[in-house]
Amino acid sequence: MKPLNPHNLILNTDSYKASHYAQFPKGMTYASWYIESRGGDSNFVRFFGLQAFLIEYLSKGVSLEDVEEAKAVFLAHGLPFPEEGWRYIAQDLGGRLPVRIRAVPEGRVVPVHNPLVIIESTDPKVPWLPGWLETALLRAVWYPTTVCTVSWGIRNTIKEYLEKTADDPEAELPFKLHDFGARGVSSLESAGLGGMAHLVNFMGTDTVTALIYARNYYGAEMAGYSIPAMEHSTVTSFGRTGEAQAYRQMLETFAKPGALLAMVIDSYNREHAVGQIIGEELRELIQQSGATVVIRPDSGDPPFVVLRTVQTLEAKFGATLNQKGYKVLNGVRVIQGDGVNADTIRKVLFLLEQWGYSASNVAFGMGGALLQHPHRDTQKFAQKLHLVTVDGETYGVGKSPVDDPGKLSKKGRLDVIQDERGIRTVELPLDDPQPHPQSILQTVFENGEIKRRYTWEEVRRNG
Structure with missing residues (x-):
């Protein structure tokens, strides 16, 4: 046939x-x-x-x-x-x-x-x-x-909070919503088209196909960017007792002056990971590295988990008041990549603002709700x-x-x-x-x- x-x-x-x-x-x-x-x-x-x-x-x-x-x-x-x-x-x-x-x-x-x-x-x-x-x-x-519209709407929400609570909204905005959606879509073409549509509004993505589409169809030399980031397998491969060593190796490998890297902290116990391992055992290593370390608490209710993680990081690393009177963490940030949609993003930013924290402290990773949920x-x-x-x-x-x-x-x-x-x-x-x-x-x-x-x-x- x-x-x-x-x-x-x-x-x-x-x-x-x-x-x-x-x-x-x-x-x-x-x-x-x-x-x-x-x-x-x-x-x-x-x-x-x-x-x-x-x-x-x-x-x-x-x-x-x-x-x-x-x-x-x-x-x-x-x-x-x-x-x-x-x-x-x-x-x-x-x-x-x-x-x-x-x-x-x-x-x-x-x-x-x-x-x-x-x-x-x-x-x-x-x-x-x-x-x-x-x-x-x-x-x-x-x-x-539709994907471009969803992304654009979220951009407007994040921009609103950055303008209220951050010193340099325009510089921060392009990297505040990161595309995590490639594995959650129904086809390679959906990843390319949807991921490219998101990059009209932002510049952060892990959807490599989107870069190909943006270059091939619109001549973009490089439409988006990413950073070294851990996944759960790179933590759990060390075994539960080796969690701290997993983070240490990540820092020793990628934490250079001016660098950005992300560490996922919910493989076992988020509170222990951020409060004890990162906030105590590895604090000096992070502070001396000159890098900005982005912490990803990937489970739980997003507004609560983000606020709690920011509060714990402030207790361990300190924070500085910006020109608008909002607190900005020293040398660390948070990215929420689970349960993220337009509604939870607004709730997270609202809660942080109410507690005196700048939107500068947080970014978001969005997958299915960005590329697959739209119909x-x-x-x-x-x-x-x-x-x-x-x-x-x-x-x-x-x-x-x-x-x-x-x-x-x-x-x-x-x-x-x-x-x-x-x-x-x-x-x-x-x-x-x-x-x-x-x-x-x-x-x-x-x-x-x-x-x-x-x-x-x-x-x-x-x-």
């Missing part, structure tokens, strides 16, 4: 799409869809990730071999197949997809209920094509954008048809379900503009295909060619 090509773009769709070409009006020659967040956990989204999809998938187009393979699959699957249309694209158009995609700038923060992407057909022979691409395109947009309905992403031309007449179309007004879709010729009222959607005259003068949508893909590429620096600045 011959293996199927998992990268065949024609097969990158839902089964029911295969019959839709025969369901649209017979005289349809043009159709346009838009993608938006219809609300969700955040009132804003930070748009990101489309460019990776354009480079990796859409720009490569389709071949006659792809068409033959897809035809065989769909017919055996019990569905019809628009062979004539796909063969026309592969043969007459050289495999180049006849669609135009306009999108908001990557990295831009946009209020929900505004189109982020508009994809329209450019060839009257295959006006159904944008709908066929919905499955792949929507997935390419909602996942990295399409976290921000209620959808792609909807809004404009068609049938028998020479162009008109707006949309859905309006009586049982769920929240699913009301937009119709007409749409554009997204920015003016004195902010970013908003406008409806343009049906007989004028020109963009609005204040449109923020940019043509990024047209007829098989990528028209606009963003650099990594541009994406970060666009926020």
